[in-house]
Amino acid sequence: MSRRELARKTKPIVCYAVDKLPPKRGGAALYESLRSIVAGGDASMVQEIEIPPCDARSWHVPAGHLWRIICTTGPQVADMNCWSASNPAERFYSSKTRQIHATHLTTGDRLWSNMPYLRPLATIVEDTIAYGFDQDGAGVHDVIGSRCDPYTHHLMTSQQTTTCCHSNLTRQAVRDGLSETDVHDVLNVFMCTGFTKDTHQYFTKPSPVDIGDYIEFIAETDLLVSASTCPQGDVSLACGGDDGDPIVYPLGVQVWKPKDGILQEAGWHPSQISGYEANHGINGPINDTNS
Numbered sequence: 001m002s003r004r005e006l007a008r009k010t011k012p013i014v015c016y017a018v019d020k021l022p023p024k025r026g027g028a029a030l031y032e033s034l035r036s037i038v039a040g041g042d043a044s045m046v047q048e049i050e051i052p053p054c055d056a057r058s059w060h061v062p063a064g065h066l067w068r069i070i071c072t073t074g075p076q077v078a079d080m081n082c083w084s085a086s087n088p089a090e091r092f093y094s095s096k097t098r099q100i101h102a103t104h105l106t107t108g109d110r111l112w113s114n115m116p117y118l119r120p121l122a123t124i125v126e127d128t129i130a131y132g133f134d135q136d137g138a139g140v141h142d143v144i145g146s147r148c149d150p151y152t153h154h155l156m157t158s159q160q161t162t163t164c165c166h167s168n169l170t171r172q173a174v175r176d177g178l179s180e181t182d183v184h185d186v187l188n189v190f191m192c193t194g195f196t197k198d199t200h201q202y203f204t205k206p207s208p209v210d211i212g213d214y215i216e217f218i219a220e221t222d223l224l225v226s227a228s229t230c231p232q233g234d235v236s237l238a239c240g241g242d243d244g245d246p247i248v249y250p251l252g253v254q255v256w257k258p259k260d261g262i263l264q265e266a267g268w269h270p271s272q273i274s275g276y277e278a279n280h281g282i283n284g285p286i287n288d289t290n291s
Helices: 003-009 028-036 094-100 150-157 165-175
Strands: 043-051 056-061 066-070 078-084 087-091 110-112 120-127 139-142 187-195 202-205 214-219 223-229 251-258
Touching (some): 028 214, 043 056, 043 223, 056 251, 078 120, 094 110, 120 139, 150 165
Antiparallel strands (some): 043 251, 066 214, 066 251, 120 214
């Protein structure tokens, strides 16, 4: 059998044995309970902000606090970045998150940071849309697409623009003492996307988000989070197309503090950066424990 025949006849092999991931600190029962901690009166809101249309805002989330991004006015998607509050060089790593979990995230999935830190920055504790995957292979909250940006727009249209998520996030990053190079690939909150079955191209559908829907996270360490209300609105129009101007809505953000002791009594504690210390063999050979 040729190598090409072997590849075509072999069933897909999931690359990462996710059952070997470190368990969530505090256990599955704690994370399940966090889905209703706000409704049950066991958390208090410490911050509430609005992200204006076609702009970005940021907020700090201490370790163990929750944050929600909420559809408040109309169907709208958001592009979200997050960094370690103490070290912005550590940031959300969408590629590794996608490899470990899936193309689209939902309740229980973790947002992993970049190397050399590689740890959970946050965990999704509630996703009220719970879309799954439809007949076209589309899902919601994707980590397969990047953010809309002025460079691609200029490449396609030769036009100058600042009406895009990259520019929105860059302006907010500068307000936070960061720079454009700190802006990174995003979690596309509420965005309904996939790859076409025939040409395998990235596609979008109108977001299924309704007013009142939200996605909620627990911060696994102290975080700075930023999100842009995408100028594409619910992304029912193609980027760079001539189909008119999308309707863009604001989004709400809430930060909640669980009652003292709830996390600690379950054994929860903040995540720690990777314990890898082998220095890639630069200082000499090591025993490979992953052979």
